[in-house]
Amino acid sequence: TDAYDTSKMDLKPIAAKLTQERHKGAFASGDSLNLTALLKPVDPAPVKTVQLDTTHKIIEIAPGVKFSGWTFGDQVPGPAIRARVGERIRFSMTNRSDEAAPGISLTAAPMMHSMDFHAAMVSPQDKYRSVAPGQTIEFEFTLNYPGVFMYHCGTPMILEHIASGMYGAVIVEPRGGYPTKVDREYLVVQSEFYAKPDPEGRKVDGGPLYVLDNERLRAAQPTHTVFNGSHNGMVRNPLPAKAGERVRLFVLNVGPSKTSSFHVVGTIFDRVWLEGNPDNQMRGMQTVLLGSSNSAIMEMVIPENGSYIMVDHHFANASQGAIGLISTESK
Amino acid sequence: TDAYDTSKMDLKPIAAKLTQERHKGAFASGDSLNLTALLKPVDPAPVKTVQLDTTHKIIEIAPGVKFSGWTFGDQVPGPAIRARVGERIRFSMTNRSDEAAPGISLTAAPMMHSMDFHAAMVSPQDKYRSVAPGQTIEFEFTLNYPGVFMYHCGTPMILEHIASGMYGAVIVEPRGGYPTKVDREYLVVQSEFYAKPDPEGRKVDGGPLYVLDNERLRAAQPTHTVFNGSHNGMVRNPLPAKAGERVRLFVLNVGPSKTSSFHVVGTIFDRVWLEGNPDNQMRGMQTVLLGSSNSAIMEMVIPENGSYIMVDHHFANASQGAIGLISTESK
Amino acid sequence: TDAYDTSKMDLKPIAAKLTQERHKGAFASGDSLNLTALLKPVDPAPVKTVQLDTTHKIIEIAPGVKFSGWTFGDQVPGPAIRARVGERIRFSMTNRSDEAAPGISLTAAPMMHSMDFHAAMVSPQDKYRSVAPGQTIEFEFTLNYPGVFMYHCGTPMILEHIASGMYGAVIVEPRGGYPTKVDREYLVVQSEFYAKPDPEGRKVDGGPLYVLDNERLRAAQPTHTVFNGSHNGMVRNPLPAKAGERVRLFVLNVGPSKTSSFHVVGTIFDRVWLEGNPDNQMRGMQTVLLGSSNSAIMEMVIPENGSYIMVDHHFANASQGAIGLISTESK
Ligand SMILES: [Cu+2]
Ligand SMILES: [Cu+2]
Ligand SMILES: [Cu+2]
Ligand SMILES: [Cu+2]
Ligand SMILES: [Cu+2]
Ligand SMILES: [Cu+2]
Ligand code: NA
Ligand code: NA
Ligand code: NA
Ligand code: NA
Ligand code: NA
Ligand code: NA
Ligand SMILES: [Zn+2]
Ligand SMILES: [Zn+2]
Ligand SMILES: [Zn+2]
Ligand SMILES: [Zn+2]
Ligand SMILES: [Zn+2]
Ligand SMILES: [Zn+2]
Ligand SMILES: [Zn+2]
Ligand SMILES: [Zn+2]
Ligand SMILES: [Zn+2]
Known part of the structure; x- marks a missing residue:
C-alpha cells in the first residue's frame, strides 16, 4: 500500500470565496503560526484556521x-x-496594501495580490486568483x-x-510526526x-529609502542574499543550542532566482x-543544494561548545548576507 | 543480481560508418520519433531505425x-x-546545413556538425565525430x-x-515499462x-533577423528561457488533461548553461x-532542480478543473518565457 | 541499528593548540596524502598525521x-x-605565507589563514581559527x-x-571500504x-601577472572554470583507462560560487x-548537479577504445576550461 495513494486523498474541491469584507486589527492570526526561526510544536487542531493579510511596509533587510x-502578515518572511x-x-487573506502602517507613508501604491500555497492541490485559477485592495x-x-x-x-509580475x-x-509533518x-x-x-x-530620492527615518532594482532583478544579480529576511541577522542574534544536542533545521530557499548550497x-x-x-x-551530507522553492530538513549534532556557522556555500551569496550562527553561548 | 550488471550489457562496439551519400526528402524519420510534447506509446520494434538530419533554419523562439x-530533424527541439x-x-544523419529551406535564404554558412547521445555507451571519437556538409x-x-x-x-564550439x-x-523505458x-x-x-x-541588419519576413549573441552566451545571460522551443508557447497552446487524471511529465533541461527549478x-x-x-x-516534491542535461520524470494528479502552470521557479527564468499550462479546458 | 548512531560517535573534543613554532622543509607531509588526480589506496594507519602549510605562490591556471x-601544501588544489x-x-599547519618561494618575489602580503575541514565535527571557533604568519x-x-x-x-573574506x-x-571511505x-x-x-x-603592471617570467578580480568575484562571473587547477589540463594530459574497465571518479565542486553539471x-x-x-x-545518471562544496563518487564502464570527455555540462563553464579526458590511449 502506497502512503500517498492519490485515489484516497481528500482533495474535496470547494470553490474559493471572494468578499468585500475586510479583516481589521492583526495582520496575521492562527494557532499554527510561527513568527520567528524558533518553531513551536505542531498545534493539535485538525483544521488550522489561518489569516494572513497582505501589507506594504518598510522592512530593514x-x-x-x-x-x-x-x-x-506584515512581516518578511511571512x-x-x-x-x-x-x-x-x-x-483567509485581506488585501490590505491600501492601509498605511502607523507613522509610515505608503511607498508603493495599493495593488492586486494573491496566495499560492505549494502545499496545496487546488486549481490556481480559483484559489490563487488576485484580489484587489480591500477584498478578502x-x-x-x-x-x-x-x-x-x-x-x-x-x-x-x-x-x-x-x-x-x-x-x-x-511545514507539514508526517501523520505520526517525524521518525x-x-x-x-x-x-x-x-x-x-x-x-x-x-x-x-525619498527618505525614511532620515536615511535613503531603497526600492526594487528591476534591472538587477531580471538579470538575477541580487544585492542581498539573506536568511530570515535580514543580512547577517542570525550573526547578530545566534540560534541557541547546547553541546551534544541534536538540531533539526527546516530550510526553504525562496530564491526568487538563485540556488542555495546550504552548509x-x-x-x-x-x-x-x-x-x-x-x-x-540522504545521510552524512556536508552541503545541500536547493533550487528556488526547494527545501530540506537537516538534522545534525552540535559536537562541542562553540559557534556553528550556517552559510550558503556559494560564497558570493554568503558575502551578500547569507550567514547565521547556531551558538552554545546564545540563550 | 544487479539490474545494471555492466558485464552482461550489450556494448558490442561496431565502428561508425561515414559516407558521401546524402539523405533526400524528409529531415527526420523513424517510428520511434515524437515531434511534439504529446508522446506516443513506445514502438514495439526491438531495433529503432532513426534518421535525424541537421539543417540551418529560421526558428521563431x-x-x-x-x-x-x-x-x-529540422525542428527545435529535435x-x-x-x-x-x-x-x-x-x-543515421546527413549534414544538410548546406541546403536552403524553400523560400528562405541561408543565414549561417554550412558547417561541420555531429551527434552525441547521452543514452549511448560508445567512443565519442568514433561515433560522435563531426561530419562535413553533404556527408552522412x-x-x-x-x-x-x-x-x-x-x-x-x-x-x-x-x-x-x-x-x-x-x-x-x-526516452528509455525500463524493460517492462514503468511501474x-x-x-x-x-x-x-x-x-x-x-x-x-x-x-x-538582415531581415526575415520584413522583421529583424535575430542571431546568436556570443557575449551573452559566454556570460550565461540568456535573453529567452523557454519550454519546447517557444517563449510561453504552451501558454498559448496548453497541454490537455482532465480533473482526477494522473499526468506523467518527462522533463529535460538542456541548458546550455543554467539550472531549472521545475514546478x-x-x-x-x-x-x-x-x-x-x-x-x-523521490516522493511529494514541490520543485525539482535540474542542471544542464539533467532530467526527471514527474507524476502528479490534476486535482480539479483549472489551469496548472508549469514554470521554472527561478523566476528570472520564468519571466524570460519558461512558462506553460496544463489545462482541463484544452483539447 | 543506525550506522551513524551519533551517540556512539567518537567526538572527543580536544582543544586546538597554537604555537609559535614553524614547520621547515616540505609544505605538505603524510602517508594519506594524494598530490594528483591518481589516487592511492587508503593508507592502513588508524591515525593519519597530516601536515599542510599555507603558502603564497604563482600558479599557472x-x-x-x-x-x-x-x-x-604549496599546490592548488591542495x-x-x-x-x-x-x-x-x-x-598541523604552519602559516608560511611570509616565505618567498625560490626565485619568486612575494606578490601578496603575508596574512592570516586557517583550515576548515567539512569532514570534521568540531568547534569552528577553536579548530578553524585564523593563525598569523609564522604560527602553527x-x-x-x-x-x-x-x-x-x-x-x-x-x-x-x-x-x-x-x-x-x-x-x-x-576522501573518507566506509569502515569496510566501498561495496x-x-x-x-x-x-x-x-x-x-x-x-x-x-x-x-607587475610581470612574472616576462609575462603579465594575474591577480584576483574582486568585481567579477562578487558578481560570480569567473574567467576560468577548471578541473584540478588547470584550464583543459586533463585534455593535455588525459587520465588513462582501458576498454572494459570500471572507473571510479571522486568529484568535488569547490565553487566558490557556481554549480557544476558534471558529465x-x-x-x-x-x-x-x-x-x-x-x-x-543513484543509478544510471547522465549528469550530476553539484553545488559549491557538494561532491559525488561516480562509477562507470569504459565501453570501447576512445577518449571520453569529462565536462561541466553548463557549457559556458566548460568553455572556460572545465574539460578533461579519460583516454584508452593515455598511459
Ligand atoms: Cu503580491
Ligand atoms: Cu510557486
Ligand atoms: Cu552542430
Ligand atoms: Cu552532452
Ligand atoms: Cu587563507
Ligand atoms: Cu566550507
Ligand atoms: Na504546486
Ligand atoms: Na554520456
Ligand atoms: Na567550447
Ligand atoms: Na513574470
Ligand atoms: Na561542516
Ligand atoms: Na565574506
Ligand atoms: Zn503578488
Ligand atoms: Zn506553486
Ligand atoms: Zn548587505
Ligand atoms: Zn554542432
Ligand atoms: Zn554525452
Ligand atoms: Zn521573449
Ligand atoms: Zn584563508
Ligand atoms: Zn565547513
Ligand atoms: Zn582559460
Whole structure:
C-alpha cells in the first residue's frame, strides 16, 4: 500500500470565496503560526484556521537598508504555518496594501495580490486568483504530503512580488510526526533582495529609502542574499543550542532566482530529508543544494561548545548576507 | 543480481560508418520519433531505425523573434526518440546545413556538425565525430539504462551548437515499462536562447533577423528561457488533461548553461524519478532542480478543473518565457 | 541499528593548540596524502598525521595565465587526504605565507589563514581559527561519515581565500571500504578563478601577472572554470583507462560560487553516491548537479577504445576550461 495513494486523498474541491469584507486589527492570526526561526510544536487542531493579510511596509533587510517591501502578515518572511498530513488549512487573506502602517507613508501604491500555497492541490485559477485592495479571499485545502513548502504571491509580475517579500513556509509533518527525536527545531528561509536607493530620492527615518532594482532583478544579480529576511541577522542574534544536542533545521530557499548550497560549518548533516519529506532521505551530507522553492530538513549534532556557522556555500551569496550562527553561548 | 550488471550489457562496439551519400526528402524519420510534447506509446520494434538530419533554419523562439537556428530533424527541439532498455538504435544523419529551406535564404554558412547521445555507451571519437556538409554518419548502440537522456551536437564550439538549437531527448523505458499507470504523457524540454538583432541588419519576413549573441552566451545571460522551443508557447497552446487524471511529465533541461527549478502550480509531484530512472525515486516534491542535461520524470494528479502552470521557479527564468499550462479546458 | 548512531560517535573534543613554532622543509607531509588526480589506496594507519602549510605562490591556471595564488601544501588544489570512517586525523599547519618561494618575489602580503575541514565535527571557533604568519595550529578529529569532503581556508573574506586557491578534498571511505570493485580511481576537483592582469603592471617570467578580480568575484562571473587547477589540463594530459574497465571518479565542486553539471561524454554513470556516501545511491545518471562544496563518487564502464570527455555540462563553464579526458590511449 502506497502512503500517498492519490485515489484516497481528500482533495474535496470547494470553490474559493471572494468578499468585500475586510479583516481589521492583526495582520496575521492562527494557532499554527510561527513568527520567528524558533518553531513551536505542531498545534493539535485538525483544521488550522489561518489569516494572513497582505501589507506594504518598510522592512530593514540589512542594517540601515530600509526597503519598500510587500508582505504576508506584515512581516518578511511571512509567518510559517505548521501542521500535519491529513489536516486541513482554512485560509483567509485581506488585501490590505491600501492601509498605511502607523507613522509610515505608503511607498508603493495599493495593488492586486494573491496566495499560492505549494502545499496545496487546488486549481490556481480559483484559489490563487488576485484580489484587489480591500477584498478578502477565503479557501481551504487538505495537506496530502509531508514537506516544507513555499507559499508566495502569484500575481504578475510574480518575480517582483516574490522579490518584494511575499513568501513564507508551510511545514507539514508526517501523520505520526517525524521518525527521529531532536532537541531544537529552527526555520531558515533564504531569499534574495534586489535593492537600489529610490531614484525619486525619498527618505525614511532620515536615511535613503531603497526600492526594487528591476534591472538587477531580471538579470538575477541580487544585492542581498539573506536568511530570515535580514543580512547577517542570525550573526547578530545566534540560534541557541547546547553541546551534544541534536538540531533539526527546516530550510526553504525562496530564491526568487538563485540556488542555495546550504552548509553548517563545524558539523555534518546526519540526515537530510529532501523537500522536507522523510521518504527522501540522504545521510552524512556536508552541503545541500536547493533550487528556488526547494527545501530540506537537516538534522545534525552540535559536537562541542562553540559557534556553528550556517552559510550558503556559494560564497558570493554568503558575502551578500547569507550567514547565521547556531551558538552554545546564545540563550 | 544487479539490474545494471555492466558485464552482461550489450556494448558490442561496431565502428561508425561515414559516407558521401546524402539523405533526400524528409529531415527526420523513424517510428520511434515524437515531434511534439504529446508522446506516443513506445514502438514495439526491438531495433529503432532513426534518421535525424541537421539543417540551418529560421526558428521563431518567441512571437516575432525569428532566430537563425541550427537543428536536428529540422525542428527545435529535435524529435524525441522513445524506446526501451535492451533495444538498439540504428542511427543515421546527413549534414544538410548546406541546403536552403524553400523560400528562405541561408543565414549561417554550412558547417561541420555531429551527434552525441547521452543514452549511448560508445567512443565519442568514433561515433560522435563531426561530419562535413553533404556527408552522412551511421552508427548503432544498445540502450543499457532507463532514463530521459539528452542528445546534442558535439562539434566545437559545442556551446554555440547547443545554443543554436541542436538538441533533443531520448526516452528509455525500463524493460517492462514503468511501474505506475498514467492517463497522459508529455515531454517538456527547457532551453535557453541568447538572441540579438543581426548586426548586419538582415531581415526575415520584413522583421529583424535575430542571431546568436556570443557575449551573452559566454556570460550565461540568456535573453529567452523557454519550454519546447517557444517563449510561453504552451501558454498559448496548453497541454490537455482532465480533473482526477494522473499526468506523467518527462522533463529535460538542456541548458546550455543554467539550472531549472521545475514546478507545477496547483499540484504536487507524487513521484519524481531523477534522470528518468524509477530506481531514483523521490516522493511529494514541490520543485525539482535540474542542471544542464539533467532530467526527471514527474507524476502528479490534476486535482480539479483549472489551469496548472508549469514554470521554472527561478523566476528570472520564468519571466524570460519558461512558462506553460496544463489545462482541463484544452483539447 | 543506525550506522551513524551519533551517540556512539567518537567526538572527543580536544582543544586546538597554537604555537609559535614553524614547520621547515616540505609544505605538505603524510602517508594519506594524494598530490594528483591518481589516487592511492587508503593508507592502513588508524591515525593519519597530516601536515599542510599555507603558502603564497604563482600558479599557472591556464597556459600563460600566471596567477597570484594562496595554497595549502604549496599546490592548488591542495593534497587530498584519504582515510576511513572511524580513523583519526592529526592535523598541523604552519602559516608560511611570509616565505618567498625560490626565485619568486612575494606578490601578496603575508596574512592570516586557517583550515576548515567539512569532514570534521568540531568547534569552528577553536579548530578553524585564523593563525598569523609564522604560527602553527594543531588539532585532531575522528571521521564519522563516509564522503568526499571539501577543506578550505575559513579566514574572512572567505570568498577571496577560496578563490585564491585554498581548498582540497578529504576522501573518507566506509569502515569496510566501498561495496563495489573498480579498476581505476581518480579525483577531479572543479573550481573557478577570477583573474585579471595586475593593475600595477607587475610581470612574472616576462609575462603579465594575474591577480584576483574582486568585481567579477562578487558578481560570480569567473574567467576560468577548471578541473584540478588547470584550464583543459586533463585534455593535455588525459587520465588513462582501458576498454572494459570500471572507473571510479571522486568529484568535488569547490565553487566558490557556481554549480557544476558534471558529465562524461560516451558513457553513463552506473552508480552515483551523492556526497561520496554509498548510502546516497543513484543509478544510471547522465549528469550530476553539484553545488559549491557538494561532491559525488561516480562509477562507470569504459565501453570501447576512445577518449571520453569529462565536462561541466553548463557549457559556458566548460568553455572556460572545465574539460578533461579519460583516454584508452593515455598511459
Ligand atoms: Cu503580491
Ligand atoms: Cu566550507
Ligand atoms: Cu552542430
Ligand atoms: Cu510557486
Ligand atoms: Cu587563507
Ligand atoms: Cu552532452
Ligand atoms: Na561542516
Ligand atoms: Na567550447
Ligand atoms: Na504546486
Ligand atoms: Na513574470
Ligand atoms: Na565574506
Ligand atoms: Na554520456
Ligand atoms: Zn548587505
Ligand atoms: Zn503578488
Ligand atoms: Zn565547513
Ligand atoms: Zn521573449
Ligand atoms: Zn554542432
Ligand atoms: Zn506553486
Ligand atoms: Zn582559460
Ligand atoms: Zn584563508
Ligand atoms: Zn554525452
